[in-house]
Amino acid sequence: MEYMQFLIVIIFSPLVQGVIKKLKANMQGRVGAGVFQPYYDLIRLFKKDMVISGATSWIFKATPYIVFTSTIAAAMIVPVITTGSNLSMMGDVIALIYIFALGRFFMALAGLDAGTAFGGEGSSREMTVAILVEPMMMLSIFTAAISAGSTNITKIAEAQGIFYSPSHILALSAFIIAVIAETGRIPVDNPDTHLELTMIHEGMLLEYSGRYLALMEWAHYIKQVLLFTIAVDIFFPFGISNNMELSGLAISFSTYLLKMFFMAGMMALIESTRAKMRFFQLPSLLGGAFILALLSLLIYIMMGK
Amino acid sequence: MNPQNYLYIGALFFLSGAVVSLLPLPKVKNYTYILSSLGAVSFAVLSLFLLFAPPLNIFSISISPIFEFIFCGDALSGFFVMVISILTLSVSIFSIGYTKDIGNKGLKGFLYNLFILSMYAVVMSGNIVTFLISWETMSVVSYFLVTFDRSEKSAKAGLIYAVMTHVGTAFIITLFFMLYKNTGHMDFSNIKAAITEVPDDVKSLIFIFSVIGFGTKAGIIPLHTWLPKAHPAAPSNISALMSGVMIKTGIYGFVRISMDIMGHGPEWWGVMIIVIGAVSSILGVLYALMEHDIKRLLAYHSVENIGIILLGIGGAMMFKSHGLYTLSAIALIAGFYHTLNHALFKGLLFLGAGSVMHATHTKNMEDMGGLIKSMPYTGLFFLIGSISICALPPFNGFVSEWLTYQALILGFKSPSITSKIISPLGGAALALTGALAAACFVKAFGISFLGIPRSSHAENVKESSPSMITGMAILALLCLIFGIFPGAVITLLSPAVFNLTGSYGMLSGKGVLHISETVAALSPVAILITMVITSVATIVFIFIVSGKKKVTYGGSWDCGMPALTPRMQYSATAFTKPIRMIFKRIYLPRRELRVSYIVKPFFVKSIKYSGEITPFFEKYIYEPVTVFIHKFAGKVRLLQSGSLHLYLGYILITLILLLIFGN
16 A cells, blocks of 8 residues: 555646646636646546657657556656655665656657657757756765765665755755656756647657547646656655554645645746747756756755755 | 596587587588587586585696696686676587687687687696786787688777786786785795785786786776777677676686685775776766667777776775775675676677678668667567666666665775765766666667668578577577576675675675665566566556457558658667767767758758767877877987998997996
């Protein structure tokens, strides 16, 4: 039973997406679709027939499953509402980043598989963004890992009360920028557009339809919530339960929902108030975040907090 | 049976393979590679003895007190013998089919066997003379293999290789001379015993010489320039061996001198190796990204992976200097694990590239495309190699890079602030390298194997012969096995690691790696099983939700304007354009755009675009040196005017000088 906490992420991830969209719509003075709209979209896609490009190979068909299942494997590692038992023997926070990279690798290949310019464009840009994000994300995680003395995400989450040190605030800001880039949000990518000049993530999915598209979208929602969860586990884990008692779990679950709502609100706020950056301006944003992460590490090593 | 006998049998197989290959009987020649693979099996058995038995003296021939051949082996040799054997076995099987229709194959088979034997000799040499002779044999034979196709390009690559490798050898000879002078011994075990007699400054000098000497062979930056030229020039089965194991003899020599014989040094040794590793890995993969020649791309990745190996080894040296033996062992396990892995996946990728070139007759990725449909097995195995080299779970590269990360994070436990700062930075460099490598192999695999054929080269190609596929299949399977059973691999590595660091580093259970220092665990097999189970669950879930649905095949999305052509696909150049822009300070790209008009500026007749990156090290380091040497040689030529009288004058002057200073 206690190993089932990853199901929370899988089941609630479309809701978080819906909340972000609703908040964004409200901030922009629109009514917006209901918060359950992503669920309806997924069901609709699952029930549709598929059209597949004849130029594609088995890579194109395998990719939705690899992306979806690798994201679930990542979800199993992350403690959601309790650190009492998760499957942390499967891997640590470094493994987590590499499991995400596996999904991205195949998604980029699938983008090239149909032999169109849009797919290749999406793949190329996605891999470029990953190049800028990964070292920065790794460094900000290093700060947390070194201060907790462990790369095991459960242990990092259990080492509570480290939130107010300067190094952690810097690492957190770098990590948030990494989350924005990884989830394909403004100012890095615009999730609502299908304009070929600006697509990154959508470009790779352009050839997908029906159930494959549903799997890819769902995996994307899960990845988004997972990154939020990792952020709260590492940087503000207060409230997370360390056992399986029902009262603790109830508190933990409600704080978790609050934190997710907070993260969703932050994403909506950033998306509503920022404009998308030109692609070649990204290095300065992400490079800046890298400097933040580097500073946080140096400060931690020099000052010890 | 005596362990020594496996060496004799194995050597006999290789020698008879070499001889058989030279026989003027076409039918018999085909047995060459079968004999080599049997030899590899025999050496593989020997490696197990070396790993798990006490050090072994195999044989020694004494010609004079100085000139003595000693072959012996300990766990460190055993590990490298194992790496060579695994790769030789699969490459030999691959070569049976691969060499069917190449010219002059008798000579090639001969050199091939000799090359492998010389590599075994290098890692089992017991004294200075044996080592140097084996080392030189290896270099010379590989030179002949590089220049094998006798083209002008190969000859030039061969020349650069020969010059670079001999500059390296000069440093190696000098460092051995210093060791001999200070200890008075020729054989490694006695030198090791008497190493305390060597002053610290000399030790540091020896260390630097070993970095340069062995680093040239291993291909660290900036000594790498021969590598991306020589490896692609050789036939693909040879490139697999050169990239997979020959450059590892550089790692072997370095570890033997710096960690085994000299024990340990000051902290800056390890720090220096970490820095070299980080620079080599990042620049290696950055240059790889810009290559469209599939073999040059792989060759640059060898530079990158040597860098990753050095991150582990440098960490081990750093921890050892602080007396942190457990951490040192973890770092060394990471380095050795990656050494083994790189041999597997780089061998696999070069064989895959060989298979592709065999079928398409081109090295240029921009001319390939869609090969996964016509060459399904090669495609699958190349994909496995790509996933492994990108360190993605659940394949082997992932485990060794994960271990390297762990080793580098553990730097915070060391007492010095330098180590504390340098090791997480090494980790960040590794993260950058990993992301760049992933981009590079999305390009390499995606452009060559996916999409639709980009040129006539890629149309109507046929899958390679069964023996070639078998050779690749063995390596692909090992990439998976070594990825999901890390415990077994570490059991193989730990004797060598224990000898060098005095610790076993960590305990590992069934399929789960566990590092107690960071409370971190990793189980690639669990990740794999999870993915398989959830795949099945997903398929069942979709079936329940929506049942069976119709699948229609159509064209790719063309914005409603029909007739997509292969030229409209994303090309390798386009794919790497953003990276070229972002790292332009490193690449120094140049582009030339020539437009000719009918009526300026409205009617364009033709547009010609060309672009290239500046090869920084060749242009700004090697070229000035070459120019200087040429100039100097020109000046020296004045001495050699061709006049007999002048030469007689030289003799006279020499004689007088000797008479003056001789007594």
